[in-house]
Amino acid sequence: MRLNREEMAELIEGLEGRILITTHKNPDGDAVGSSLAWYNFLKKLDKDVTVIYRDRIPYFFDFLPGVYDVKVLQEIKDKFDWVIITDVSDPKRTGFDAIPAEKSIVIDHHVTAEPFTDYSIVEPEISSTCELSYYLMKLINADFIDISVALPIYTGIYTDTGSFSYSNTSPETFEVAAELVRKGVNPYFVMSNIFERNRLNKFKLLELVLRTLSFALGGKVAHITLFRSFLEETGAYPEESEGFINYPRSIAGVEVAVFFKEIEKGSWKVSLRSKGKVDVASVAKRLGGGGHRMAAGFEAEGELTEIKERLFKELEVALEDAYYEGLSQKGNPKEM
Numbered sequence: 001m002r003l004n005r006e007e008m009a010e011l012i013e014g015l016e017g018r019i020l021i022t023t024h025k026n027p028d029g030d031a032v033g034s035s036l037a038w039y040n041f042l043k044k045l046d047k048d049v050t051v052i053y054r055d056r057i058p059y060f061f062d063f064l065p066g067v068y069d070v071k072v073l074q075e076i077k078d079k080f081d082w083v084i085i086t087d088v089s090d091p092k093r094t095g096f097d098a099i100p101a102e103k104s105i106v107i108d109h110h111v112t113a114e115p116f117t118d119y120s121i122v123e124p125e126i127s128s129t130c131e132l133s134y135y136l137m138k139l140i141n142a143d144f145i146d147i148s149v150a151l152p153i154y155t156g157i158y159t160d161t162g163s164f165s166y167s168n169t170s171p172e173t174f175e176v177a178a179e180l181v182r183k184g185v186n187p188y189f190v191m192s193n194i195f196e197r198n199r200l201n202k203f204k205l206l207e208l209v210l211r212t213l214s215f216a217l218g219g220k221v222a223h224i225t226l227f228r229s230f231l232e233e234t235g236a237y238p239e240e241s242e243g244f245i246n247y248p249r250s251i252a253g254v255e256v257a258v259f260f261k262e263i264e265k266g267s268w269k270v271s272l273r274s275k276g277k278v279d280v281a282s283v284a285k286r287l288g289g290g291g292h293r294m295a296a297g298f299e300a301e302g303e304l305t306e307i308k309e310r311l312f313k314e315l316e317v318a319l320e321d322a323y324y325e326g327l328s329q330k331g332n333p334k335e336m
Contacts (some may be wrong), residue, residue, distance in 0.1 A: 001121050009139035011105070017081025018048050024088035025054040025095030026222050026238070026269075029194070030259055032057055033156025034097035034107065034129040036044065036066045041137055044144040052076055054095025064155060065148040067117075076100060083117075087129040089288065091116050107133060112281050112290030124292070127173045128146045132158030134176050147184040154163035154180040163191070167294060167297040195269045198240075205236035209244055215254075216312050220319055223258035224306070228265075249273045255322075256280060256315055260304060268307055271297040277322040283314045 003011065021039050023031035031294035033128040035051055042049045051070045061067060077095055083101035087108060088094060104117035107134055111124035126132050130153045137145055145153075158175060161169040164177070182186065205226075212225040226241050241261065249257035256278050270287075273295055280296040287310065289298025300307045 003119055003121050005121065005135055005217045007183060008105075008107070009121070011119060011137045011243075012084075013045065013134065015042075015047060017083050017102075018079075018130040019050070020076070020080040020083040020099070020101055021051045021086065021293060022076075022083065022094055022096070023086045024093040024101065025137050027053055027057060028087075028242070029061065029085040029159025030128045030130055032061045032064065032067075032150040033154075033159070034133050036064050036070075037130065037133055037137075037152040037156070038084060038086065038107075039069065040066050040148040040152070041140075041144055044149075045141070050078075050080070056239070058242070060239075064152050065154070065190075066208045071202055078286040083297050085117065086133070090114070094334055096114075097146070106137070110290055111292055112285045112296070120215065127170060128157050128160035129177055130154075130160070134180075135234045137222060143148075145183060149217055150180045150183040150185050151190070154185045154187075155194070159185075159194065168292065196304055199236070201234050201236040202240040205230055205240060207236065209241065210247060213246075213248060216308075217319060218222070219253050220255045221258060222251050222254045222256075223260065224248055224307075226262060230248055239256065245271050248283040249275065255319065258311065260307070262300070262304075266301055268300050268302075268304065269297065270300060270307065271295075278315070278318045278323075280318070283297060283311075283318050284313055287311065327335060 019042060022036050023035045037049045039049055053070055053072050053177050056072050057067060057102065058072060061232050070286050076099055080101040082103050082105065082106045083099050084107065085094060107119045107122040107129055108122045109124055109126045114121060121132070123132050137149065152176060156194045157173060158164065161173060162260065164174065171190040208230045209226050215222050231238060245257050245259040248254060256276055256293065257273045261269040263269055264275050272284055274280045276294060279293045281293050284296035284298045287298040287300065289296060291297055
């Protein structure tokens with residue numbers, strides 16, 4: 001059942017029993033920020049709440065309040081009355097085969113979201129799940145949004161908007177950020193923790209990944225690859241590849257950047273970034289994934305050459321669609 005903000009706030013405020021909070025595997029800033037913010041907020045409402053992830057939290061989020069309360073498990077065995085799933089609406093994206101909860105809630109902002117839970121709120125036009133969570137919390141009790149709640153929310157907004165530079169950054173996003181700063185968040189503290197604690201291993205990994213840079217579809221698509229052997233060779237963590245996709249995306253003439261990450265032999269995570277003309281969310285959805293118009297992804301099994309072939313065929317169609325969309329809107333095609 002889809003709920004509006006007021007209905008969802010009322011539902012969450014009235015939750016009783018054991019509450020589980022989880023998010024997607026390989027958690028990013030919005031996933032960590034939203035789940036920890038709800039954990040800290042619900043504790044202030046005297047709720048019995050637990051946070052469980054499938055994968056460990058990247059080390060550069062270790063400054064967030066409540067981070068050391070998160071349990072990292074391969075399987076959830078305890079039973080819960082409610083589960084709140086943030087920043088994801090596809091059950092397989094949590095990484096768990098099953099979540100033992102009587103009732104379920106999704107809070108998300110992905111345009112491709114098709115919630116599977118009993119209750120959900122999805123606002124694709126909003127910057128992040130953290131921003132949406134902030135609005136819901138204000139409806140419940142704004143006084144409970146102290147630094148332990150504000151800091152994770154700000155961090156999630158900051159990372160999901162590309163430091164307030166992506167197209168999903170609205171005037172309202174800046175207003176929320178300002179309110180969070182007034183509640184004690186130090187923007188430099190957040191930035192320095194995320195971006196100024198890089199290990200040398202990260203740069204060794206970047207060097208190997210950039211050596212794989214290749215182009216497709218007349219130079220409109222640039223792609224890079226991270227093999228598992230690169231992690232072993234450099235001693236880098238998988239999460240230290242965050243942001244690598246921005247390098248191929250920044251190349252003049254490139255419309256779509258692709259990052260192939262080898263999860264394990266025969267298993268791949270594929271990230272897509274668009275400069276705006278190509279809707280990569282629709283491409284990812286056709287391949288079993290989802291996301292936003294300019295940032296999306298999917299997972300695939302098989303040989304990398306076959307995965308590339310399927311993806312590039314979809315991207316070729318998407319580039320043609322963008323060309324003719326420009327033609328119909330302006331009377332002449334977009335420069336592709």
